[in-house]
Amino acid sequence: MKHYLSKTFLIVVLTIFSLSATAAAKSFSLSHSGEFNTLLTLTPTERYLLLPVEDSAPEASVRVIIDGAQVATFTIRLAADNIDYVVPFDMQPYLGKQVIWDIHFPLYHFKIRPDRRKFVCWDFMVASDSYDRSNREAWRPAYHHSPQYGWMNDPNGMYYDALNGVWHLYYQFNPYGSRWGNMHWGHSTSTDLIHWTAQPVAIAPDALGTIFSGSCVIDKRGDAGFGKNALVAFYTGADQSQKQSMAYSVDGGMTFNTYSGNPVLCDTTPDFRDPKVIWNSKRGCWTMVLACQQEIRFYSSQDLKTWRYDSRFGEGYGNHSGVWECPDLFELKVEGTNQNKWVLLCNINPGGPFGGSATQYFVGDFDGTTFTCLDDKKEQKWLDYGKDHYATVSWHNAPEGRVVALGWMSNWQYANELPTKQFRSQNTIARDLSLYVDDKGEYRVAVRPSKETMAAKGAKTNTLSAASIVEIEMPAAKKNAVITLSNDRGEKVTMTYNFKKRTFTMDRTKSGKTAFSKQFAAATVVPLFKAKDTYRLTLFIDHCSVEAFDGEGAWAMTNLVFPNEPYNHISVTNGTCQIFEIK
Ligand code: FRU
Numbered sequence: 001m002k003h004y005l006s007k008t009f010l011i012v013v014l015t016i017f018s019l020s021a022t023a024a025a026k027s028f029s030l031s032h033s034g035e036f037n038t039l040l041t042l043t044p045t046e047r048y049l050l051l052p053v054e055d056s057a058p059e060a061s062v063r064v065i066i067d068g069a070q071v072a073t074f075t076i077r078l079a080a081d082n083i084d085y086v087v088p089f090d091m092q093p094y095l096g097k098q099v100i101w102d103i104h105f106p107l108y109h110f111k112i113r114p115d116r117r118k119f120v121c122w123d124f125m126v127a128s129d130s131y132d133r134s135n136r137e138a139w140r141p142a143y144h145h146s147p148q149y150g151w152m153n154d155p156n157g158m159y160y161d162a163l164n165g166v167w168h169l170y171y172q173f174n175p176y177g178s179r180w181g182n183m184h185w186g187h188s189t190s191t192d193l194i195h196w197t198a199q200p201v202a203i204a205p206d207a208l209g210t211i212f213s214g215s216c217v218i219d220k221r222g223d224a225g226f227g228k229n230a231l232v233a234f235y236t237g238a239d240q241s242q243k244q245s246m247a248y249s250v251d252g253g254m255t256f257n258t259y260s261g262n263p264v265l266c267d268t269t270p271d272f273r274d275p276k277v278i279w280n281s282k283r284g285c286w287t288m289v290l291a292c293q294q295e296i297r298f299y300s301s302q303d304l305k306t307w308r309y310d311s312r313f314g315e316g317y318g319n320h321s322g323v324w325e326c327p328d329l330f331e332l333k334v335e336g337t338n339q340n341k342w343v344l345l346c347n348i349n350p351g352g353p354f355g356g357s358a359t360q361y362f363v364g365d366f367d368g369t370t371f372t373c374l375d376d377k378k379e380q381k382w383l384d385y386g387k388d389h390y391a392t393v394s395w396h397n398a399p400e401g402r403v404v405a406l407g408w409m410s411n412w413q414y415a416n417e418l419p420t421k422q423f424r425s426q427n428t429i430a431r432d433l434s435l436y437v438d439d440k441g442e443y444r445v446a447v448r449p450s451k452e453t454m455a456a457k458g459a460k461t462n463t464l465s466a467a468s469i470v471e472i473e474m475p476a477a478k479k480n481a482v483i484t485l486s487n488d489r490g491e492k493v494t495m496t497y498n499f500k501k502r503t504f505t506m507d508r509t510k511s512g513k514t515a516f517s518k519q520f521a522a523a524t525v526v527p528l529f530k531a532k533d534t535y536r537l538t539l540f541i542d543h544c545s546v547e548a549f550d551g552e553g554a555w556a557m558t559n560l561v562f563p564n565e566p567y568n569h570i571s572v573t574n575g576t577c578q579i580f581e582i583k
Contacts, residue, residue: 027127032117036110040101044091046127051087052120053177054079055421058109065100074205076176078103078121080113084421086124087149087176088131133198137422139544139562142467143456143582144409145169146426147186148198151178153415154274154326154391155406155427156185157202157216157233160398161252165191167395168253169406169427170202170233172213178424179416183210185235187253193430193452194582202233203247203256208263209239213274213326216253217286217304217396224304226250232304234288236273237263244275244290246304265307269293274326276393277304282368289327289344294320296327296346298371311370313344318360319380321351328393329366330403334435334443341374341435341443342366345383345405347391349412352382354524356413357390359383363435363443374443383445385526386506386558387411388545389428403433404450409545409558414517419562420544428558429453429540429547436553438529446553449538458581466566467582470539473551474575476532481574485541485567487512493546493561497535502528504537504557506548512563526555541567542582 028042028049042049057077064072071094076087091099105116113119133148140146151174159168166189173186187199203211214235222228226248233256237245243263247256265275271293280287280300288299288307295314299307314324328345344362352358361381364373375381383392384407392407407428410418418424430450438444457469464470464485474481476499486492491512496505507523508514514521528535528550536551543566548557570577 036105038103043098044095046129047092048088048128048131049091050126050128051089052079052083052124053077053085053087054082055084058112060103060105063102066097074176074182080119137420139420141426141542143194144426144542145196147423149422150175151180152425154213154408156213159216159396167193178421183212185211194456208237212236212238215276217277234275234277242272264305271323276328280368289329291324291327294324313371316377317373319348319351322349324348326391326393330394332435344371354387354522355519356411359392384556384558386524387522388560389558404430405433406430413519417516419513419516439531447556448553456582458583461579461581464568464570464579466543468541469580471578472537472572472575475534477574484571486569487563487565487567489564491563506557506559508559508561511561526557530554
C-alpha cells in the first residue's frame with residue numbers, strides 16, 4: 001500500500017523524533033481482535049501518545065481501559081492512508097500503569113477500509129514527552145484567538161479575573177481532531193485580548209456525557225458551598241439527553257472539579273442546553289437563562305444547585321427557522337439617555353439572514369423573573385450581518401461594567417469543511433456592546449471593537465498585509481462607494497456603500513478558495529441604520545477574515561475569506577484610507 005505523507009507532516013515527524021530520542025521506539029503492542037477491534041497495550045513512561053489523523057477518514061471509537069475499568073472514551077479519525085496532522089493524547093494520569101486501548105472500527109468504517117492492519121497510523125504512532133506546538137498554517141490568524149490544534153466552536157464560560165487582569169476564554173474543543181466531536185472545554189488566557197496563551201483542557205467529558213456550552217460566575221459569597229470567590233462553571237452534559245451540570249474551580253479557573261450532585265437540572269425537552277448564569281440584583285438570587293428548542297427559559301436559584309422554573313420567552317417573536325442556542329441576558333445603557341434596557345441574545349441555527357447560523361437578539365425589560373420584549377413581533381435583529389459570527393456571549397465580570405462579547409467566527413453550514421487542518425476555527429475580536437436608537441426609532445445594539453483590541457493598532461503603513469487594521473472615511477454621495485481588497489492573483493473582496501439604497505455589502509464570491517462548500521461564496525448586506533454625511537468604517541483583516549465595523553457602532557459584519565495569497569492592495573473610490581500594522 002502507498003503511504004502519502006505530506007511535506008509538512010514529514011517535518012513534524014522529524015521534529016518529534018529529534019525532540020525525543022525514545023520516541024522512535026515502539027512503546028506499545030498491537031493485536032487485531034475479531035473483525036472490528038484493535039487492542040493497543042502500553043505502559044506509558046512518556047507524557048503523550050502522538051496520534052496520526054486523517055481528516056477525511058471515518059471515525060473509530062476508543063475506550064481507554066485500566067484494570068478492566070473504562071477511564072476515558074473518545075472518537076478519532078486514525079490515519080489510514082494519509083497523515084494530515086498529529087494530535088497528542090495526554091497520558092499523564094496513566095503513567096506507569098498498564099493501559100489497554102480498545103479501538104473499535106464500526107461496520108461502516110470496515111466497509112470503506114477493511115484492512116486496518118495496514119493503516120499508516122500504526123507506523124507513526126509514537127510516545128513522546130513533547131508535541132509539536134508550532135504554527136504551520138498560512139491561514140492561522142495573527143491576532144484572533146484560535147486553538148493551538150484541533151477543532152473549536154462556541155466560546156464558553158468567559159470571565160475576567162480582575163485581580164490579575166486576565167481574560168479567561170473557554171471554548172468547545174475537540175482535542176482529537178479538527179472536526180466537531182468529543183466536546184471538552186478548552187481554555188486560553190490573555191491579558192490584552194490580542195495575544196492568547198493555550199492552557200490545558202479545563203473540563204473533560206465524564207460519565208454524564210460530553211461537555212457542551214455554558215458559562216461561569218464568580219460566587220463571591222460562596223452560595224454554592226465551594227468557598228467564597230469560587231469560580232462556578234455551568235455546562236450541558238450531553239449524551240442521549242441534555243442536562244445541566246456544574247463544576248467549580250478554586251484556583252482561578254485553571255482546574256475544575258465536577259460537582260458530585262450533577263446533573264442539577266433536567267427536562268424532557270431534547271434540545272435543552274447552554275446555561276448562562278447571571279446574578280439577578282432585582283431579586284437577590286441567581287438566574288439561569290437556557291435555550292430550549294425555539295424558546296428561552298429562565299430559572300432561579302439561591303445556592304446555584306437547586307433551580308426553579310420562572311418563565312419563558314420566544315413564542316411568536318423573531319426568527320424561528322432553526323434551534324435557539326447559546327443565550328445571554330444583560331442590561332445596556334441607551335446611548336445619549338439615562339435609560340437602560342435589557343438585551344436577550346439568542347443564537348439561532350439555521351435561520352441566519354444569509355443562511356446557517358447567526359446571532360439574533362431582542363430588546364426589552366427584565367423584571368427579575370420575566371423578559372418582556374419591546375420589539376415588534378416580526379422584527380428580526382442581528383448582532384452581526386456577516387455569515388461568520390455565531391454563539392456570541394459576553395464575559396462575566398468585564399472591567400468598568402462594560403458588556404464585552406465575542407463570537408465564534410464560523411457557520412455550521414461549512415464549519416467542518418473549512419480549508420485548514422491543524423486547527424479549525426477562530427473567534428471574532430472582542431466587541432463592546434451598548435444600545436442606540438436608529439433612524440426609525442428602533443433600539444439596536446451598537447457594536448464596537450473593544451478598546452483592548454484597538455490597542456493592537458500599530459504604526460501607519462502604505463501596504464496592506466495579511467494582518468492589518470484599516471480606517472476609511474467616505475462622504476455620502478450619489479454614486480456608490482467601493483472598497484476592494486485584492487491580491488496579485490486577482491482574488492478580491494468587494495465592499496460597496498450604496499447610498500441610494502442605504503446599504504453596505506461585502507462580496508466574497510471571488511475572495512480565493514470558496515469551492516469547499518456551495519454555501520460559502522456569498523455577499524452579505526446590512527442596512528445603514530443611521531444616515532450620516534460622512535461614513536467611517538474600520539476593517540480588521542487577519543489572514544482568513546475581514547470584520548467590518550461602522551465607525552459609530554451602528555452595525556458589524558464578519559466574513560471568513562481564504563485568499564491563496566494575502567490581499568496586498570486596497571482601493572477606495574471616493575474616500576480616504578489609512579492602513580495600520582498590528583503591534
Ligand atoms: C452551538 C452548539 C451549542 C452546543 C454546542 C455543542 O454552536 O450547538 O448549542 O452546546 O454547539 O458543541
